[in-house]
Amino acid sequence: MKCCFLVALLAVWANATPAFPPPAAATPSPLIANVADRTTVNLNGAWRAIVDPFENGKAGFFRDEKPRGKGDRVEYSFDLSPVLNVPGDWNTQREQLMFYEGPVWYRREFDYHKRANPRAWVYFGAVNYQSTVYLNGEKLGEHEGGFTAFNLEATSVLREGKNVLIVEVNNARRADAVPALKFDWWSYGGITRDVMLVEVPSVFVQDYSVQLVPGSENEIAGWVQLNGTQSPEKITLEVPEAGVHQTITTDGTGRANFRFAAKLDLWSPAHPKLYAVSLSSAADTIHDQIGFRTIEVQGSNILLNGKPIFLRGISMHEEAPFREGRAFSPEDAQTLLGWVKDLGCNFVRFAHYPHNENEIRLADRMGLLVWSEIPVYWDMDWSNPRTLANAEAQLRDEIARDHNRAAVIFWSVSNETPVNPERLTFLSQLAKAARELDSTRLITSAMNHVDNTGPEVRTISDPLGEVVDVLGLNEYLGWYGGRPEDADKMQWKLNWNKPLIVSEFGGGAVYGRHGDADEIWTEEYQDNLFQHQLGMVERMPNLAGLTPWVLMDFRSPTRLLPGVQDYHNRKGLVSNRGQRKLAFYTLQKFYKKLAEEGK
Ligand code: GCB
DSSP states (O other): OHHHHHHHHHHHHHHHSOSSOOOOTTOOBSOOSOGGGSEEEEOOEEEEEEEOTTOGGGGTGGGOOOOSSTTOOOOOOTTTSOEEEESSOSTTTSGGGTTOOSEEEEEEEEEEOOOSOOEEEEEESOEESEEEEEETTEEEEEEEOSSOOEEEEOTTTOOSEEEEEEEEEEOOOOTTSSSOSOOSSOOOOEEOSOEEEEEEOSSEEEEEEEEEOTTOSSEEEEEEEEESOOSOOEEEEEEGGGTEEEEEEOOTTSEEEEEEEOOOOOOBTTBOOOEEEEEEOSSOEEEEEEOOOOEEEETTEEEETTEEOOEEOOEEOOBOTTTOSBOOSHHHHHHHHHHHHHTTOSEEEEOSSOOOHHHHHHHHHHTOEEEEEOOOBSSOOTTOHHHHHHHHHHHHHHHHHHTTOTTEEEEEEEESOOOOHHHHHHHHHHHHHHHHHOTTSEEEEEEOOEEEEETTEEEEOOGGGGTOSEEEEEOOBTTTBSOGGGGGTOEEEESSOSOEEEEEOOOOBOTTOOOOTTSTBSHHHHHHHHHHHHHHHTTSTTEEEEOOSOSBOEEOTTOOOTTTTSSEEOOOSBOTTSOBOHHHHHHHHHHHHHHHTTO
16 A cells, blocks of 8 residues: 555656756856866866767666676667767767757766865866766766856765766757757757866865956955855955955855955956956965956946947857857957957957857957856746746856956846746846846846837837846847838837947848849848948947847758758858958948047
C-alpha cells in the first residue's frame, strides 16, 4: 500500500515537472571579477565532443567510463570522439552541426599541480545555452543563459595530476527560456568563450566597484567584497596616479563600502583615460584599469561628465568577421570595433545579449560608449516566475562582469517586446533590479510600439517609457512598411520628456548588387533608405543618439530568400566579408558632419 502511494506520488511529481527543470541546486557562485588579472590555467583548445541528440548521456556520460574488459559494453567513448575547439560554436566547426539544436557533451583532460593558491574555480566566459559541469565525476553545478560568464568552485574536487572536466551543453530553444523560441540570430551552440581554472587565496577579493558618485566629478564611491572570511579585514585601495591611498575595513560579510574625494582626469570618447587601480587584502591583490566618468539624464539630454553628448552609434551582433560563427577573439573585437570607429561613432549598441569581455575592455580603451543588453527579446513567457528569475540572473551576471567599465553607460532590459501588462511587470522588475545592482548607469530598452496619431504622425507611447531613463525606438519605415521617402514627412511625438535614441532602422542589401534606388536588396535601396531616415531622425524631438541596424551582415534562421539572404540578415553596412556598402559611407558622412558641428 505504502509502495503504491509512493509510486502514485512520484507519477504526480513527474507530470508536474517540466521537461527541462530549471537549475535549482548547485547554481554558480557570484562571479569573480576581472579574471584576466588572476593566476589561471587555460582550458581552451581541442575538447572531445559527443553529439547526443536523444540525451543518452543523461544516463552517465559524466563518469567517462571505459570498457574494463573484452566483454564490457560501454556505448560511448570520449576517447574515440572527434574534437571541437573551445572557444567556438559547434555550428561552424562541422557542417552537420550547422542547424543542430540539442545536447553535446564536451570533455577536457588536464594536468593540475597544486600551487601557492589553495582555492580554484572553473570559469566559463559563456556557454550557449544551458550547461551542466562535472569535474572528476562530481557535479559542480549548472548554468542557464548563453552569454554570461559563470564560475564554479572546484577546490575540493581537483586532483593532483590528471583531471577530467565534462560539460553537457544544450542549445535547444524553449518557450520559457531567455531568449525564447524565436529570435533573429543564429543560436550558435557550444562553449563559445574562454574556459579557465582561476586560482585564488583562501580569502580573496571577489568583486569591487570603484566609480564616481553619480553627478560628481571628484568623489569616488564603491564597495569591495571579500570571499572566504567573516572576520573584519583591512583593504587598501590605491589609484597611484591620482594620489589615492585609502584603507577600509570589511564587515562580517566580507564587505566594505567607501566614499572619498579624488582629483581625476575624466574618461570620455575623446580622451579614454584609464587609471591603474589596485585593491589589496591581507593575502590578495587585484589590479584593474578603470576610467572615471559620469552619465546622467537632464530633460531630453544625456550628460557625459556634466555636458550634453550626442551618441553617434551603430548596433552590432557578436558575429565573426570574415569567417562567420560566434566572434570570440581579441582580433575579432579589434576588427569590428575598428569599423565602428571608421564610421565616426562614439557609441555602439552591443545587441542583443552581453558581448565578450574583450570587446567591452577594448571599447574602454578605444573610447566607445556602450549600450549593453540582455536577450529579453520579442515574445517571452512573461508570467512565468522562472523566466523572470532567469532574466534577472542574466542581468546580474552581465552587471557583475562589467560594472567597472567606463564604456558601459546603459543597461538595456529588452528589445521589441509586445505591450501587455504581464510584460510591463516583468520588465519593470528587471529595471528595478538593474538600478539596485548599479546606481551609476542609465536604464533603457529598445521599444517598437507606436501609435498612429495622425496620417503622418507617430507617437512613442509604450508604457515602458515611464520606467526607463532613456527611450529606445526601433522603427523600420521604408522597409517593413511604406517607402523610404515616407520618412520625409513623418512627424514624431513622445509621451515623455526623456532622451530618445533611435536604436534601429535599416534595410537589407546584398553587397555588390546594384540597381535603382527603388529596387529592393540593392545597395542603392539601402543607401536611399539611410538618406531619408537620417533626414527624419534629425527632426525627431529629444533625439540624443542613434544606433542604426546593423554593422555587419549576420546569420539568421529566419532569413530564407535564396540568392539574397541564404540564412543571413543582410542589413549590414558591411558584408560578412568586410566589404563596405554604399550606406556605410552615407552614415559616415552624416556622423562626420555631426562631429564637425560639435555633436
Ligand atoms: C529588429 C530586431 C533585430 C532584427 C531586425 C531586423 O527590430 O531588433 O534583432 O534583426 O529588426 O532585421 O528585422
